[in-house]
Amino acid sequence: MKTYTKPLWSYDVQKTEQWLTNQAKAGYYLKELHRFKRGFTFEKGQPKDVTYRIAYDKIKPAILSNTMRNDGWEKVTQSGKWYVIANERPQAEVTTSTSRDAIIKRNNFIFYAFMAILIYITGATLANVALFTTATIASDGNVEVVESPLWIITYTGAALVTAFYLFMIYSVWKIKKTNKALSTENPSTYMAPYTLEKKNMTKAEEKQLKREGILIKRRKFGWMYSPDKLEKWLEQMAAEGNRLHRVNKLGTTFYFLKGEPQNIKYSADYQNLSNDSYFEIHRQAGWKEEFSSKGALQKWTIWSKEYEAGETAPALYSEQTHKLKQAKKVALSYTALFLPLVLMYIYIASLNTFYIFRNGGEWSIVNSNTIMFFICILLFGTFITKTWMYYFRLRRA
Incomplete structure (x- = not known):
């Protein structure tokens, strides 16, 4: 028995499946999947060709259909909602497989969560830069740096945030690439992908x-x-x-x-x-x-x-309620995306406005920043308002 740890294996299930197949060719067969430890335990045996598929299902324990069992698939292990199936028949003879929809949906959830965090961290960073600029101008460029043994905490925190920021960028890129590959898998196993009709015109x-x-x-x-x-x-x-x-x-x-x-x-x-x-x-x-x-x-x-x-x-869609639910989803999605930015810009603009009035309205870079913030508030606020107006139009209809 031996165990491998692969922290980001779920980011690319196709690559992980191929890795499991290569392990079987070397005589090591998957025995157990460790969801939280991000590990795989193998048992030694005779080398042979085994096709593995990783699936994700909210229903626990996952049960294979009679069609898949007759096609040679067997469930090897399950950990949480993740489970692994194997097939010892030649790949050319295998006609069924698991659906990728649940994995793509899970990946999309992580993708949108990380994208939202990236946007908020970027917005917060820009806001802090704007506040620092305003404070520097307000103090005529006299910025005092206070020595403190607690700076190590600040530097450590900044390093951790930077590392997490880079990790999220990698995750967003990797998940998008993986979902694209999952949606265009072997057409002999899955429904052939529909491509947009080419309008041949140079x-x-x-x-x-x-x-x-x-x-x-x-x-x-x-x-x-x-x-x-x-x-x-x-x-x-x-x-x-x-x-x-x-x-x-x-x-x-x-x-x-x-x-x-x-x-x-x-x-x-x-x-x-x-x-x-x-x-x-x-x-x-x-x-x-x-x-x-x-x-x-x-x-x-x-x-x-x-x-x-x-x-x-x-x-x-045959039911109008489906269209209404979709409109509500649109409104909620764009509200979740833009509302935190609007609130943040309102806060910064209010501070800048107070500074401008305190200094007698004298023109400076603070005025330009404040105008830009008010434009962003108006722009993002308009987006939010339009989506909710769309929802209420459908609701009245």
């Missing part, structure tokens, strides 16, 4: 169509805070004969091709987890993916579906 062809007035470009900034207004705008453009051609990667620029008026229903959908099955379900229902955001904090997809005149406009 940039030169687009430029020519723009010169001819056939291709038009419109910009929409911040539409994700009022997605229902974007849907109505796109539908109105289609009714006027302007068919959506494509959306740029940032989701801010929309390209339309002029043609005959059409009845097209658009739906902007927000999802924390948008795996292959999510796209496949809507595609099979006749919806077409026009845009999918690539950002870490905003998972938006714009869908479209044509319908005949006189028909009832289609709906992405």
